[in-house]
Structures are given as C-alpha cells and as structure tokens.
Amino acid sequence: MSEANAPMLAADGRPLKKSLQRALRAQKLRALLLIAPLLLFILLSFLLPIGDMLFRSVENQIVPDTLPDTVKDLSEWDSESGNLPDEATFQALYFDLFLAAEAKQHSRLGSRLNYERPGISSLFRSTGRRLDDLGEQYQDVFAGFDPSWEDAGFWFRLMSAQGDDDAARDVLGAERNRVAKLTGIDTGGDIGFVPSATMAELLPRTTREYTAFAVYTVKDKNDVVAEEEPWESVYAALGLDLEAADPSAIAAYSGPGAEVLKAAALQAGQLPVIDYRQAMIDIDEGWGQESNWQTLKLYSGEYTNGYLLNAIDMQKTPEGPELKPEKQRIYIKLFLRTMALSLAITFLCFLLGYPIAFLLATLPLRTSNLIMILVLLPFWTSLLVRTASWKILLQQQGIINDLLVWAGIISNSGRLVMINNATGTIIAMTHILLPFMILPLYSVMKTIPPSYMRAARSLGATDWTAFWRVYFPQTVPGMGAGAILVFILSIGYYITPELVGGTSGIFISNRIAYHISTSLNWGLAAALATMLLVVVLALYWIYDKIVGIDNVKLG
Amino acid sequence: MCLAFAQDFGVVTACNRGKDMAAEPGEGAFVAFEHVQKSYDGETLVVKDLNLSIGKGEFLTMLGPSGSGKTTCLMMLAGFETATHGEIRLAGRPINNIPPHKRGIGMVFQNYALFPHMTVAENLAFPLEVRKMSRAERDAKVKRALDMVQMGAFGGRRPAQLSGGQQQRIALARALVFDPALVLMDEPLGALDKQLREHMQYEIKHLHESLGITVVYVTHDQSEALTMSDRVAVFNDGVIQQLADPPTLYERPDNSFVAQFIGENNKLHGRVTAIDNGRARVKLDDAAGEVNAMAVCCGAAGEQTMLSIRPERVIVGAGPEQNALAARVDELIYLGDHIRCRMNVAGRDDFIVKIPNSSAHAALRVGVETNVGWLTEDCRALDAA
Numbered sequence A: 001m002s003e004a005n006a007p008m009l010a011a012d013g014r015p016l017k018k019s020l021q022r023a024l025r026a027q028k029l030r031a032l033l034l035i036a037p038l039l040l041f042i043l044l045s046f047l048l049p050i051g052d053m054l055f056r057s058v059e060n061q062i063v064p065d066t067l068p069d070t071v072k073d074l075s076e077w078d079s080e081s082g083n084l085p086d087e088a089t090f091q092a093l094y095f096d097l098f099l100a101a102e103a104k105q106h107s108r109l110g111s112r113l114n115y116e117r118p119g120i121s122s123l124f125r126s127t128g129r130r131l132d133d134l135g136e137q138y139q140d141v142f143a144g145f146d147p148s149w150e151d152a153g154f155w156f157r158l159m160s161a162q163g164d165d166d167a168a169r170d171v172l173g174a175e176r177n178r179v180a181k182l183t184g185i186d187t188g189g190d191i192g193f194v195p196s197a198t199m200a201e202l203l204p205r206t207t208r209e210y211t212a213f214a215v216y217t218v219k220d221k222n223d224v225v226a227e228e229e230p231w232e233s234v235y236a237a238l239g240l241d242l243e244a245a246d247p248s249a250i251a252a253y254s255g256p257g258a259e260v261l262k263a264a265a266l267q268a269g270q271l272p273v274i275d276y277r278q279a280m281i282d283i284d285e286g287w288g289q290e291s292n293w294q295t296l297k298l299y300s301g302e303y304t305n306g307y308l309l310n311a312i313d314m315q316k317t318p319e320g321p322e323l324k325p326e327k328q329r330i331y332i333k334l335f336l337r338t339m340a341l342s343l344a345i346t347f348l349c350f351l352l353g354y355p356i357a358f359l360l361a362t363l364p365l366r367t368s369n370l371i372m373i374l375v376l377l378p379f380w381t382s383l384l385v386r387t388a389s390w391k392i393l394l395q396q397q398g399i400i401n402d403l404l405v406w407a408g409i410i411s412n413s414g415r416l417v418m419i420n421n422a423t424g425t426i427i428a429m430t431h432i433l434l435p436f437m438i439l440p441l442y443s444v445m446k447t448i449p450p451s452y453m454r455a456a457r458s459l460g461a462t463d464w465t466a467f468w469r470v471y472f473p474q475t476v477p478g479m480g481a482g483a484i485l486v487f488i489l490s491i492g493y494y495i496t497p498e499l500v501g502g503t504s505g506i507f508i509s510n511r512i513a514y515h516i517s518t519s520l521n522w523g524l525a526a527a528l529a530t531m532l533l534v535v536v537l538a539l540y541w542i543y544d545k546i547v548g549i550d551n552v553k554l555g
Numbered sequence B: 001m002c003l004a005f006a007q008d009f010g011v012v013t014a015c016n017r018g019k020d021m022a023a024e025p026g027e028g029a030f031v032a033f034e035h036v037q038k039s040y041d042g043e044t045l046v047v048k049d050l051n052l053s054i055g056k057g058e059f060l061t062m063l064g065p066s067g068s069g070k071t072t073c074l075m076m077l078a079g080f081e082t083a084t085h086g087e088i089r090l091a092g093r094p095i096n097n098i099p100p101h102k103r104g105i106g107m108v109f110q111n112y113a114l115f116p117h118m119t120v121a122e123n124l125a126f127p128l129e130v131r132k133m134s135r136a137e138r139d140a141k142v143k144r145a146l147d148m149v150q151m152g153a154f155g156g157r158r159p160a161q162l163s164g165g166q167q168q169r170i171a172l173a174r175a176l177v178f179d180p181a182l183v184l185m186d187e188p189l190g191a192l193d194k195q196l197r198e199h200m201q202y203e204i205k206h207l208h209e210s211l212g213i214t215v216v217y218v219t220h221d222q223s224e225a226l227t228m229s230d231r232v233a234v235f236n237d238g239v240i241q242q243l244a245d246p247p248t249l250y251e252r253p254d255n256s257f258v259a260q261f262i263g264e265n266n267k268l269h270g271r272v273t274a275i276d277n278g279r280a281r282v283k284l285d286d287a288a289g290e291v292n293a294m295a296v297c298c299g300a301a302g303e304q305t306m307l308s309i310r311p312e313r314v315i316v317g318a319g320p321e322q323n324a325l326a327a328r329v330d331e332l333i334y335l336g337d338h339i340r341c342r343m344n345v346a347g348r349d350d351f352i353v354k355i356p357n358s359s360a361h362a363a364l365r366v367g368v369e370t371n372v373g374w375l376t377e378d379c380r381a382l383d384a385a
C-alpha cells in the first residue's frame, strides 16, 4: 500500500515527475521561441494599445500637472461650504496659471475641463490673456525703487547661488519637475543657473518663480537666463515675499544686490496691496462662481472615474456620482441599440447562413464550389463599394423602391425609408458579416457524415425529425462560433453604420470615433471603448455559462 | 445462355448461375430484387440486372471486392438510393416509392452512426420515440435491447466513451430495438480487430437465430461470409457471380472468379481436348501432360480453360490414375497442424499443397522430385479468366 503512494522513480533514481518535467522543459522552450515573434507582435499591437486605452479612460494628469499648487490647496476647501476658496488658493492659481499661460498650456486644461463643464474653457483662455496686468502693478513700483529691478543681469546675480554650499538644488529639481510635467519637455541638464539657498530662505516664492522662469527660458526658448528680464509673476512673488519677510533677516543679508534688496524691503509699505481673489474675479468673473471651482476640485486627482461615469450617462457631483439629466443621456441608449442591432444582425445572419452552409456541405463538390465562390465574393469586394451599392439599392429613389412602386406594391408617395436608419444598418451589415456565419457552420457541417441522417431515417424518423433531432444538434458548435464571431464583429463595427446608419442606425463605435477625431475627447472615447470591452467580455462570460465555450468549433 | 448474357453487359465471366438460381422469385420470397439496375452517372452500370430473392429468416451475405456494388444494393433496399430500373419488393410489396423511414428496416452502418449528442439509451430510444411509443414501453424495450447485447450498464454513456466493439453492439441493438423483420448490415465489423470480429460474428449469428430476423449482410471478408451465412452472393463488377450456401461455394465454385475469390486455389491453364459425360480431358499448357477434370464452365473442346484444385485436395505421390503430374518441392512452411508446400508443377511455381502434419510425409524436402495428382471430382475446369 505504502509503495503505491511513494513517488515513482526514474531509472536514475530521481522522481519520475521531475525527470519528465526536465525532459519537457527543453521542448517547451523551443516551442516558446517559435512563437516568440507572434507573442511580441500581439503584445505590441494588441495588449499595449488596449492597456493604453484602459489607462486613458481614467487618466487625468493634466489637471494636477497644470495647476499643482492650486489643486493642493483646493483639497482643503469644502466645496459645499458656499464660500469661495481662500486667498492662498487664489494666489496659487495665479502663479500656476501664469506659468501655464507662458507655456501656452492653459487652454489645453480649459479644453479638458470643458468636457465636464461646458463653457469653462473660455474662462481659462481669457484669464491667460490678462494675467500680466497683476504683476505689472508690482513691476512699476519696483522699477521706481531702483532701476536695477528692471535689469536682467541684476536679477540673475541676485538669485544665483554663491557657490556649491549655497546651491538650492531641491528648489531647482522641483521646478524642473514642474515645468517638465506642464510642458512635457525634457528639463534635465545644465541651464546655466542654480538658485541660491540663501534667497530660497529669504524670498521663497520669488526663488521658486524665478527658477521656474529660468528652467522654462532655457529649456523651451533656448535663451540665456542672465539676459532675460523675469516674468511679471516673479515681481508679484517678490512683492508677496517682501510683505511676509522678516525685516531683520533681510537686513542681515550681504550677498549680491543686498543694497537694492534692503532698500526695497524698507519701502515695502509702498507696494500695492493686492487682493488676489478680487484680482482674479476682475480678470474673469468665472472665478467668482463656486461651480467652476467645484468642477476643478472634482477633477483635481491624477486619476478620475469621470470619463467612465460619463460613458454610462452619469456625472460626478460634489454629492457623489448621479445620473445625468434625462435629455443628456445618450450612451446607455446607444449601447443598448448597438446590442439590439447586433443581435438582430446575428440572428438574420443565422437565418440566411444556415441553409447556405447546409447546401455547401451536402451538394456535390462542383456545385458547392460555385456557391462557396458566391459566399466569398463579398470578401473580394471593397467594403466601401459594397456599402455604397446598398445605398444605391435601398435609397428612396433607389432600385428596390422603384421596383416596388412599379409593381404597385407601394405608392409613389409611400416609398420606403430603408437607408440612413437602423434598417439600412441591419441590411448592409448582415450582408457583410454573412460569411462569418457561413464558414464556421460549413466547416462543422462538413464533418457530419451523411450516415447520421441516413441512420435516423432508417430508424423511422421523417426527414424533418432526422434533421431536427440528429443533424441540428450537431451543428450547434458551428452556430455558436458563427454567432459569437458575427456578434462581436458587429458590436464594434464602425464604417457601415457610419455610411448607411443615419442617426438612428449608428453604433457606439461611431460615437467613439467622433470623440477621437472630432471632439478630441480621447478620455471619453477610451472610456466608451472600455465599456464596450467590458460589455463584450461580460457577454462572452454569459455565453460561456450558457452554451459553454468548449461547444464552439471553428472547423 | 450464359454467353449471351455476358455479351449484353460486358461481363468478363461467362458462367454465373446466380441469375438462374434467383430467376424465379418464389412466392415466399421475403425480399426480392427483380432486374434491378443502378447507375449513378448515366454512363456506367454499377449494378447490372440484379435478380435476388431472400427468404424469411435467412442470413444472406453479399460478398465481393471493393467497388463491386454491394453497398449500392443495400442502399437501394434501405431506400437511400433509387433503382434506375427494376423492382424491389419487401414481403410481396413493391417498395420503390416508399421512403426509408416507412420501410421499417433496421440498419447497421460501417461507422456505426451512433448519434454523438445522445446517450446510449437515448440512441436506442430514438426509433421508439419517433414511433410515438409510451415512455414505459420505451424504457422496457431499451433495457431489453441493451441486455441482449450485454451492455445493460452503459445506458448513460455517450458513444464517444465506448470502445469500438461496444459501439458496435449498441449500433446492433439500435437496429434491432424496434423489432424490424429485416436488418441490413454494411460491413459492421470492418473496424474491429480480428479477435473481436470473430466474437461479434458469433454474437450476430446467435442473435439472428434467436430472433428469427432476416439479415442482409455486406462484407468483403470471405471467412466472415462463410462462417455466418445461410447463403452467400458473390458480387463482382455489379453482377452476382454465384449465389450458394458456403460449402457449395467453396467446394463447387461456378467460375474462376469465385474459385479464386473464395479460399485458396491452385490454377492450371490448358486447352479442352474432349468433353465426355460431364468430364473434361484437358491438355495442359507447356506440354506438361493431360489430366481429367469436372467440366463445369469450360466451353467446348478446343477452348482454353483454367483448372481449379483446392490445396488440401492435392495428393502427393499420386499414381497415374490420379491425374499425376511431375512436381518439385520449392518451399516448405511449417504451420503446426499442417505444412504448406510450394511446388513447381506444369511450369508454374505457385502450386500450393497443404499436407497434414503426419509422419507419413516426413520425407518431403526442398528440391525433392515427386508426383502430385487429384481425384477427378476434386478438380474443376472453369472459364479461362
């Protein structure tokens, strides 16, 4: 008994299982090598794009990348409080937006948020145009203090590190990162400027903004920092820094430009006192609307479920996701229609394809070859040509209507509408997808020997009983394969519904294409595609449960 | 008469009496083929003027080489092919226009044709279901049929889960479950190994006897045909060459095709010199001598003929009155119960003699010169095909 339980040993005394595994490993490796190119191809051309699509459907980097500080401050804000965000948030918004506007990224953010709140893009565009005014108020005052403030070289000396000990590398790194995220350009490498740690201590905001200015000037514009006058935002930062600075610390400063800085600090009382909140609202009153801020806060994360919610006719609100208003719900309806039409097409394909496949499998070779050519003919004609010919056949002044009128079946005024609606889509797509039903059915039927039918009839079954009880059940795997092929192909079909579907016969894919090429809302397109993928996988799963995927036979 | 027939249809052999034997489809015939012809393409006849009557309860085998038209005949009987000409009658009724499902003929196919999507029991219930039998009656009959082929425990299995022999039994049971009076079997044992085949032959034969059904059986295995059948119809080229019971077929073949197709056969070629009282005097080719044989199908004096002698009927060391011919032993094969001896006789080196393994023949060695001969009754002069 115990011997039977002990592992079997190979001739060399190793366990048989291990020996077998070792023997098989080399074989497996060779097989793997053979399919490696295909695997790689599938990985690159199939899995990666799908992965990218899934990623895009939740990706929302652009908001935190463009307004990093604003987003951080907004997380503290209670969007239900009925108040606007605090002054610090508005200051952060000013500086974030200023850099974004310089890099011309603010309108991109506007377009992104416009998907969620139509109209908001104009807020960003108009704000971007008018941000300079605010900094200029400071700039003029500083120029009055000392003309050096208008000298690019002076600024460069003032902000530059006095040697390695004084280098504020962390600030430089942070600003490189900020510009890189905003613009997407590579901000590594020497920029001919290193911020001073002393300054970073003394004038933190100014150092940050100046460093950002320096990084952007060198990396995007290829200019020399020391020769460029700083942006208005740097003056605004200096103004804020001097207001908040500890006078004794500035008095103790002795580096380059110390005299000029000290003089400015002493006259700080003359600087304009700017209410950033009011200033931003003056630039565009949109900043005074809570709802705009709510949208910004809702979409401030790096990832968002907003696109996906949108794809199922829901929206994010401060209270959580909820259904969109009745009139704006379009996608669920479109998904349902896509599925209903695909089912209809699959069913029609089956109805038309089954007898043809049966003929193909039972007729003598010469005749069946001819039919096979007719079946495959659609494959040899361009999809566009076929679809166009359906247009010619089905349109109201088309051949079929003409014939029906001529035959007196319909009146001239009652010509049928068979194109540019769901009917047109169903007819044209049934025609196009028919071979995908016929071929698997045929290959399964071909393997059923005629002796089964003969046996059934010799046992007393009528032709119909023999077919229904004996032949038909054996064709189920072919039906399964054909149905799955046709259904999955049609659920994602694009070109035919686009051409003959009108408005009532278009599919979800047409909407996806619209978002990719016209509205440029790739996130939503990706979310819709993701939903489509989920629906197909779910249907596949249900199919597997009901029919069993083992029951599918392609040949 | 034979000759005229042969010319009409381009038949090679001049002698087949199967036609004569079945020409009078007696009143009692259960199945009758009358002048049945069949062509698939309108150019060649696959079955040429078939006349055959099968009695009730008979086990008739159609035996013949591949392509000789056996399956075609069976399919015409089952109703899957229509006769191009002629009439087929079942129990006195012409059935040419009756569809297969109304003929009530059980059929066993070579590949069994068990429905793969049904269990064994469902397969057996199928013919009963289409006959609208009640469930209780159905179950009882299925059980009885399964027990009959000793497969009672396999009702719940799928055909794919059975061995070839088991599938064969189920196919048999299915063909019998609805109590048909006539069962057709088209090479039902073709896919089985030798041992199983022999066992199944016995079982089929046994079932035939106990059920009293009529069986038309197709095979190209002659030993199967000889062991099982009441009568065997030897087919060649769409024509029945001989229709007879197994001993007659073996002992008294009507023509050279049958002689060579059934069992082992020695042939010697020669020319008839005289026919006297049913016996022919034949001068062998190559001047090997003159011998006597039964004149079965040899034409008149002066015509070519082929002599047929079974290897076990050859007498080694024969005297002059026993048609003795000089022979030389070429090869000896020891087979236990007998010794196969290949000899050179009358210029041919494929003359086989079966010698019983007894001490009397211990002296035979390769190269030994001796005489072989036969009793005139054991040698048949046939057509020179």
Ligand SMILES: Nc1ncnc2c1ncn2[C@@H]1O[C@H](COP(=O)(O)OP(=O)(O)OP(=O)(O)O)[C@@H](O)[C@H]1O
Residues within 6 Å of the ligand: B040, B041, B046, B064, B065, B066, B067, B068, B069, B070, B071, B072, B073, B220
């Ligand atoms: N459906 C068909 N169409 C055309 N010719 C056919 C058809 N079926 C059979 N034949 C021809 O008829 C002839 C007789 O065929 P059949 O099947 O009756 O032979 P068989 O005696 O059963 O041979 P086997 O022992 O090989 O089964 C063959 O020459 C075959 O080619």
Ligand SMILES: [Mg+2]
Residues within 6 Å of the ligand: B070, B071, B072, B186
């Ligand atoms: Mg056959």
